[in-house]
Amino acid sequence: MEFEYQEEFIRNSRGVQLFTCRWLPFHSPKALVFLCHGYGMECSEFMKGCGTRLANYGYAVFGIDYEGHGRSLGARCYIKKFDNIVNDCDHFFKSICSQEEYREKRRFLYGESMGGAVALLIHKKGPTFWHGAVLVAPMCKISEKVKPHPMVITILTKVEDIIPKWKIVPAKDVIDSAFKDPVKREEIRHNKFIYQDKPRLKTALEMLRTSMSLEDSLSEVTLPFFVLHGEADTVTDPEVSRALYERASSVDKTIKLYPGMWHGLTSGEPDDNIEIVFSDIIAWLDKRIEDDSFVKLQPVPNPTPAIEQFPAMASNVTINGQKPPKTRSHASYLCGWKGRRMHHHSAM
Template sequence: MAELTPPAAPVPLLFPWGDMPEEEYFKSKKLKNEREWVKTPRGISVFTQSWVPLEHAPEALIFMVHGYGNDSSWVFQNTAILFTQMGYATFALDLEGHGQSDGLKGFMPNLDNVVLDCSFVFNRVKQRPEFHKLPCFLYGESLGGAICLLLHFQEPQNYDGAILMAPMCKISEKMAPPWPVRQILTFIAHWLPTWPIVPTKDLVDQSVKDPVKREIARNNPRRYAGKPRLGTVLELLRVTARLSEKLKDVSFPFLVIHGDADVVTDPAVSKFLYENASSEDKTLKLYEGMQHSLIQGETDDNVAIILSDLRAWLKAHVEQKAVLSGNKNSD
């Protein structure tokens, strides 16, 4: 009688916080994590999170916007925790069609509505008495960087600056469908906007350099890993085309960071943003050989370089805001 083959062992789910329970992990980082579903004015429920230091009052607020296919948990929240350890309170939401928010997974039919959702959630936080006079900064990764710029255009005086990580101000031609396919898909999308058929390369493989971090990113249980939906791709093309024409109107302080080996979003567009924005206070950091996912995808040595630059930029701008506020109070 043939021997029975034992069942294969299940593939372990790699957690960004290791083997420690998540609540215990937050305590070890000396922060408080709160989660809430918020109903926006247009009637959809969005999942929101905050990470606030426990041992001291925050020096500033950072409002974070994740990228396409991602969510505010898993590896993205590790970046939030890094900001909290620098002394800031951080806040984020899952965008429509992502994570635990309402909507068909991976479907974003109107990014203008998504911007309104972000604005509502962030302004709701700013109105809390304990945060009333603190400096406020935006942080966006990839599509989140584009949304940060759209938030700035909507409310130019509402934020004291932004950190834009490989912002999707234009979809890279290396990732977009070729011209004949694009025209065909545009025609089909009018009838089948939710159809997940757009051919594209795996974003995790294209984004994350470190092999261990790549597997952690791939294990995200709420990541949208399907093919892009027709309506979403058309909306991203529409908004990034509009955005690329308005980069000259960016007027607030910003730090734009990009790896020069990024094939998901174009580092040349970040350079164009830096050169053409009307902001007097602007900084560009291009990192040689780095890819799309920077803080949660590069090697530890590279991440240390990036975090040093982020820390210095934020510290300088928080201190500058404090000085300006002091001058206003003395007046």
């Protein structure tokens, strides 16, 4: 199936320029899928496989690089407030849903690692707006085995407003333990848009607080979801996904644990494993757009003014990965906490 890839820059409510991209089938899409990437990651290259696979199966896929991530502006991987990420995604995603050609389409969130937390918090802002979520090794609870000692949190909290951007949080290079396939591992390591330095103090604390808050409110999750996790994941604990599945109030919920697979289910496994994972994802999505007994549509609100496009900036357009002659412009992780002290994996 043919699709078109587009890029565009927008400006958030704080005046920061953010990068967005989309993979669009040439026919009317089955449904809309909105990507929430992991900590330190980005959409255009790292999540390209996800975008192209879903577009090939008829889904319109939209991604955004968080402030300070990927090709968006801002201090590299500095998260002053986790709510800023959630609000930026929420505004952008709903601005897409409000467009005339998409108003009657079903709407799904897709989150990997820290992006799983982003997706769940977007859902909490409008519990009946979204028709479902795909959550890949999501950051939604800290395993009891690796939760930081309260004293460590207290000490760091006392200085977070003094040295918020300092890269002082102990961190391990998680790429080796997250991505099984050595070729894919090196491609990820050489992606210039992926942040691989130590986490900033404020960033680490914001993600910790977000995880702990989500852990206390898993029962408030009500949307249909499919949570996927590799059983051999040493970056995030598969029991975290099991806790989400068991405690969520959703009537329609599915969990699948993959024996022998690592953290990077959709990007770091051998090709055969990745195809298995995406086959499961697409089957889950297809079932929920074909069966009217699932979630009913909620009317899409009017477009929010919190996102500003740059109409004078031409988008980068490709068709099935190839750039055609330019004819028009389009204007339309936390991966885990390891050890007794607070160690944040900085690759996702």
